[in-house]
Amino acid sequence: MTRSTFLYVTYIRTTPERLWSALTHDAEFMKRYWFGTHCESDWTAGSPWRMVRPDGIVTDAGEILESDPPRRLVIRWRHQNQPEIKAEGESLCVIELEPNGAAVKLTITHSIEREPSQLITAVSGGWPKILSNLKSLLETGEVALKDAYRTECAR
Amino acid sequence: MPGQDDTDALFKALADPSRRRLLDLLHAHDGRTLTELCAHLDMTRQGVTQHLDVLEAANLLATVRRGRRKLHFLNPVPLQEIYERWIAKFEKPRLKALADLKRRLEKAHD
Numbered sequence: 177m178t179r180s181t182f183l184y185v186t187y188i189r190t191t192p193e194r195l196w197s198a199l200t201h202d203a204e205f206m207k208r209y210w211f212g213t214h215c216e217s218d219w220t221a222g223s224p225w226r227m228v229r230p231d232g233i234v235t236d237a238g239e240i241l242e243s244d245p246p247r248r249l250v251i252r253w254r255h256q257n258q259p260e261i262k263a264e265g266e267s268l269c270v271i272e273l274e275p276n277g278a279a280v281k282l283t284i285t286h287s288i289e290r291e292p293s294q295l296i297t298a299v300s301g302g303w304p305k306i307l308s309n310l311k312s313l314l315e316t317g318e319v320a321l322k323d324a325y326r327t328e329c330a331r
Numbered sequence: 332m333p334g335q336d337d338t339d340a341l342f343k344a345l346a347d348p349s350r351r352r353l354l355d356l357l358h359a360h361d362g363r364t365l366t367e368l369c370a371h372l373d374m375t376r377q378g379v380t381q382h383l384d385v386l387e388a389a390n391l392l393a394t395v396r397r398g399r400r401k402l403h404f405l406n407p408v409p410l411q412e413i414y415e416r417w418i419a420k421f422e423k424p425r426l427k428a429l430a431d432l433k434r435r436l437e438k439a440h441d
Contacts, residue, residue, distance in 0.1 A: 181362055183404035185393040187337075283393065304411035312415075320415040 180296040181287040186307045187279040190314045195273055195280050196246035198310060209309035209319055219243055225251055233257060238266065248272050253286075261294045282307065337390070341409050344389035349374065350382045354391060357405035364400050 188195060198205050203214040212230035217223050217240055226237040235257045242250035249271040255261040267288035274281045284307070286299055305321055312320040344350055349372065356371050357363060369379050383403060386392035393406045 181395075181404070183361075183393045183395065183406060184408050185390055185406045186408045187390065285395065300407075304407045307408050308411045308415055311412075320412075321419055 178291040179287050179289050180291045180293040181285060182296055182300050182303065184282075184284045184286075184303045184307055186282050186311050187276060188282055188311045188314050189279045192246035192273045192275055192280050194314065195282060196249075198314060199271060200245075200249070205313075209313045210306055211309075211322075219245075219249070225253075241268075246273055255295050255298075261298065264288060264290060264293055264295050267293075267295055337409075340389040341391065341413070344385050344391055347382070347385075349378075350386055353379070353382055353386060354405055357392070357403060361404050362395075362402040364402060368403065 190198075198209075200215075200217070200219045203216070206214045207230075213227060213235075215225060215227050217225040219240060221240055221243050223240045223243075224237070225240050226234050229235050236253055236255050238252040238254050240249065241252050242248060251269040251271075253267045253269045254265065255267075265288070267286060270283075270285040272281075272283040272285075274283075284303060286296060286303065288296055309319045309321055312318060352372065353368060356368060365376065365379065365383070368383070369376055372379055374382075383392060387394065390409050391406055393404050395402050395404065
């Protein structure tokens with residue numbers, strides 16, 4: 177079967193523990209780099225997962241398939257808000273953290289078993305901005321981009 | 332590693348037409364093998380490998396192993412950082428100008 181995949185890699189000068197927390201249970205921190213959006217979950221394998229926009233709308237939902245803090249997180253991810261993207265079904269988001277000298281290598285692989293995929297196109301506009309903001313916030317205490325209007329256009 | 336060396340590696344990687352061609356190929360279709368990439372370039376396999384290594388060192392390219400195949404992906408995160416550093420700040424005034432224009436035109440219409 178054909179598959180659409182996007183891969184994002186960034187090196188962040190932080191610890192794996194701090195990065196894990198920023199990507200999971202620290203919702204207030206997440207809102208700062210994710211343009212007000214945060215994710216809700218217990219972050220353990222088998223727990224439900226959902227992404228909530230600042231206006232309270234759940235845009236994406238699914239389940240945590242694997243959780244190995246602070247190394248690996250796998251999310252079964254399905255878009256909820258737009259019917260044509262929801263109809264594409266489930267995607268897989270794999271988040272990997274590897275210590276690399278004074279930094280942590282963060283790899284995000286987002287894939288779906290279809291090509292082309294509107295979901296993958298939509299998230300492809302978002303992930304680079306989110307990761308770049310996350311890196312900037314962890315390293316300098318400030319985000320680089322405050323508005324995500326382009327991301328919202330893509331959705 | 333992040334920092335000045337990163338920026339140097341990034342621009343050095345971009346300063347070569349063959350490497351930009353490789354990025355264009357991956358932009359058009361991600362997740363290609365070395366053999367697939369070689370088919371599009373008039374260059375030896377070793378030459379293409381060297382260019383891919385430079386792109387990977389600059390974090391413009393990431394690879395994934397799927398069974399015996401090594402797939403190459405364009406990593407857009409460093410390009411996003413270039414955008415934020417030099418371009419993003421110009422976007423806001425443009426949006427404000429559009430909003431002002433809309434307000435003025437609508438007011439004139441009333």
